[in-house]
């Protein structure tokens with residue numbers, strides 16, 4: 345999954361198997377900070393091309409996530425873990 349311009353996660357809906365990991369990669373050419381923040385993880389600021397954060401999902405469920413800076417602009421998404 346990438347964090348990209350204009351202020352979105354691509355893709356922003358993912359379905360994975362339990363114990364799979366998701367890697368969020370910064371891919372916004374503008375250099376504005378983004379975060380990948382969910383109920384049990386927080387990437388902190390990602391600010392440069394290729395910078396990434398990986399989180400492994402060990403529980404099944406549906407987990408909403410967002411960017412702390414652009415949540416109100418719709419930079420949100422959902423991971424479904426089966």
Ligand SMILES: [Cu+2]
Nearest residue numbers: 378411413414
């Ligand atoms: Cu953002």
